[in-house]
Every structure is written in structure tokens, then in C-alpha cells.
Amino acid sequence: MTDEHHEQPRPEEVEDGQIVEPEETTAALTPESGSETTPAEEPQTAAEPDHSAWMRPAVGDDVRTSEVVGALAPPEPEVLPEAEPVDVFDEAAPVTPDENPAELESPALSTEQAAAVAGARAALARHDVPGASLDHAPESYPEDTFATHDDAPRSWTRMIPWIAGALALTLVVFGLVYSGTRKSPIVVTPSPTPSVSTPPVVDDADLLTVNDMEKIAPKAGWQVSQTLDKLTPTTRRVFCQNSTDGQPNPTLTRQRTLTTTSTKGLAALHQIDAYATAADARNAFAAKAANLATCGDVPTWIMRSDAVTGFGDESTALTAVLQDLVDENHTILLSRSGTVVHAYDISQVNSPLRVADVLKGAAPAMNRQCASSGGECAQQPSTRATIPPPTGTPGWLIPSDLPRVTKGAGLWTSTDTSSVTTKGSQCENTTLASVPGPTKREQRTYLMTQDNAAPQTFGIDEVVLTLKDEKAAKDFAGTLQKNLRNCEKRLETAKVSEFGKVSSPFNKQTPIAGETALVQQAMGGTETARFRTAVVSVGNKVVYLVSNPSASYDLGDKRFVAIAVRAAERATQE
Known part of the structure; x- marks a missing residue:
């Protein structure tokens, strides 16, 4: 129903030859919404006989008396406005324009509602109102139903029960029908939106091809040996990618393996997720x-790491053995x-291939696929050596920073960081556990296992000392x-040699x-204790390494220098 109030036409009254406007009717509020109800637009003349003092009020209309100047005189017959149909539907209920009007009809009264209507009828009967009915008003009334002007007080008394009953009946019917429709609001359920399938963003054509691999290693006899769209626990994986923990599940996967007839065992594996x-x-x-x-x-053993630019949205590379x-x-x-994520192996x-060479074959494959995944393509890719990621x-x-000593045997393990306990090589001329200066000192030990050729407790002690500044x-x-x-000069039994320079081009x-050294301590007789040491400064830290090789089991000077460089690089990542 609308909230706007429209005045309805009422019969005009004439007083002393002047048209007197009737009093403004106050609109009634609906019980729920607070909006105003207004009478119908077109008035309808009542069919009842003319009575001298009272007129039968329309249901829901205000009961008013004619204003009489001087002596009581019969007023002009009042034209009764047609009652506006009650809108029993909730305005808040969603209704679409194309709904079937039949679906908007009032629901049937429940048992409780029917009982209430019957009670209303009984109430009317108890007041002896002739012809009172829920369904319709009587078409005519006995002549003594309404009083004459002389009997006005008595007629008013007789009319009270009828008026009260009619008003009560109207309110009961309105409330029952209104509440019935409120309990069952019309709800329009929108049709489900049909799902739109997304075409695959990768397929076999996006994988490395023989032509791509010819750009990496020409004349190697490349051939496709296997193409998969699903990986199983036994499927060969990209190196260093055996774990999928913490990774979202891909919607599509493709993997291809290419092999060669080369005596170098050259092979390639490309996985797309x-x-x-x-x-x-x-x-x-x-x-x-x-x-x-x-x-x-x-x-x-991680040999090196490379930063890659100009190849997709983000890239990294690693060379491992x-x-x-x-x-x-x-x-x-x-x-x-x-x-899409690509992994090339x-x-x-x-000897390993250079990352720059791998990019020559990987770039065409990237450019075939990048448009469908909404990412960057290969645009003048370049590479440079860098510190391995943290x-x-x-x-x-x-x-994985430590190489094996014996081919085909040995496994490095590590301990948790702890306080400094190493004795060093006995040539440091200080006790690292208590020397003044460092504000923080920690140690971690790496032990070689599963190698029968290794001396007992062979390993490396790593000590990191933090000082106040560089x-x-x-x-x-x-x-x-x-x-x-x-x-x-201090110990006649000591011999120090094989000094190696430690530096890194990645940390400008x-x-x-720093430097490395081989320390040999004579233990008496033919026994000699050997130690490889490294002392390196990086920022406000000092990294100290000591290992205990034997004459037949040793990492060697070059490899130990590489370990010292990697230890200093790692120290910058804390």
C-alpha cells in the first residue's frame, strides 16, 4: 500500500447559502507498516432507506454526526464512500511483474482462524443484531431499528451493540487475513546462474619440444620419451621438488621427459602446474x-644459485649435484x-649446464603458454650468480651446502645451535667460548655418517660470533x-700451510x-692431528670453521674454501 494520503470527496454541506467544507478526515494507520489507508476514489450511494437522524456507517469509516444549526432537522442523505479493498499482502514481500496473479490470492483460513470468525458471529448474535453476518450486511432493516428524531437518545442506545459488533467483526477479519498472509510471505527464488566452464590454460603443446631442446644442446639426438597429465608417487619429479607440503592443489598438470643419445646422459624434464x-x-x-x-x-650438494630476470613474473634457478x-x-x-608455474630440470x-643455456630452450615454451595464464612472457631473460635463498x-x-668426500657414500647431518664448545685446532691462541669482545656466540656441528672411510666423529664445527660493529x-x-x-712460532709441534683466500662477489x-688454513699438530711418534680452519668476517660477524680430516679422508682445500664462502653468505641471511 502507498504511504501517500489522498483526500476523498465527501458530500458538501450548505449553510446559509454558502458551501461549507466538511472536516478533514484523519487517515487511519495500518497495524504493521504505519502507512495510511484512504477511502476509495468513487463514492457509492447507500441503498438503505432514509432515516431522520442516523445513517449506517461504512465499515472502517469514521462515525460522524451531522452538524445541525438551531433545531434538529433531518440532514441530507449522506453519500457513503465505497470502502477501499484491504491490501493483505506484505509490501516487503518480493514480487516480480510476471508472476501469476492467482498465486497472490489469500491463503485459506486455518482452523484457529475459522474458530475466531465463528466466535465473532456468536458475539453478534448475542447482541441480537438482526441479519448480522460475516459474509454481508442486511439489505434492509426493520423500521424500529433506527430511532426517529424524537427518540434519538433511545435509538443511540439500541445502536451501540450493533456498531461495536460490526467494528469488532471488521477488525477480526482484517487481522486474521493479514496475519495469515504474513505467516506465508511470497518468496521468489532466483534461477541459478549457469556455470561457465573455463578452458584449460595449459596443454601438451606448452611443454618443451625437441626443437626447444636443440637450442640448449644441438645435435644431441633429442626425443620425447614420456608425456603425462597426472603424477603418481612413483613418477619421476623435478630435482629438489619431491615434497608438495604446503602447496595448493593444481587444477591441471602436464609433465614431459626428453632424453638423448648423448654419452653425457643429457636429459630434460618439464613440469607445468x-x-x-x-x-x-x-x-x-x-x-x-x-x-x-x-x-x-x-x-x-648445492653448487650455486642464480637470480633470473625477464622470464615470467618471477623466477629463480639452482645448480645442484x-x-x-x-x-x-x-x-x-x-x-x-x-x-601457471613452470619447473625445468x-x-x-x-658437469652442469649453465642457466643461460637452459633459458634459450625454455623461453619458446614460456612464450607459447604465457598468454593463456595472464602473466609475463620471456622478454630478454638474463641471469647472474647469487647467494642461495634462505x-x-x-x-x-x-x-646440502656440504659435499661428500667418498663417491657414492656418506650423509651429512647437523645438530641444533648451542653454546660454543669446540676446542679448535689449538693454534687460535684463545678460547672462543670465553674470549672478550663478542656480544653473542653460537655453534652448530655437522657430522658425516654412512661412510665407512670417514674417521670417527669426522665433521665440521661452525661458530658464529657477533660483535658490536663491522x-x-x-x-x-x-x-x-x-x-x-x-x-x-709458538708451538714447535705445529705446522700451518695451504692458506686459501675467502671472498664472494655477491656481497658488495x-x-x-677471510682465509683458510691446514693445521697439523704432531702428537708423538708418527701420529699427527690434522685440522682445516677458516676465519671470515662479514658485517659485524665472524664465522669460524674447523674440521678434523685425516691423511686419507679430507675435503681438500678448494672445497673447504667453497664451504667457508657459503657459511659467510648464509650468515648474512639471519
């Missing part, structure tokens, strides 16, 4: 990059373009290095500087 959203792809890339950083495929009787070198390139024995133990070496760290490292070099803002 498509995800529902770019956010899922970013999370998957981050998880895969974390796996790449630690490279938990045992026994692995699966250490066995014959080393298998893997160059792994990980990249993301929009909702190019392997061969003896791991779950930032600031410290990890087992100058203090350089001074402390310089003093320690000087003590090691001059050990032969945080320079790495």
Missing part, C-alpha cells in the same frame, strides 16, 4: 622455491607466469688469522673477507 588463481600460483611458487633452497634430495658414483648435475629453473653427468635455519649452513668484527678476525699463521654491500 596450473592453479585456480594467481594467488594460488604465487603460494605454490614460494613453496617450490623453498624446496629448491634446501634441496632435501639426499645426497645433494646428485652425488653418486657418477655425479648427476641438475640445472633447475623455476618460474611463474600468472596462474636439465641434467647431465660430469632456508629454515637462516644464518647457518645446511647439510670494524670490531674485522679486527677480531684479523687477530685470529694472525694467531693461526704464527702458530709455528657486505664484503666477505
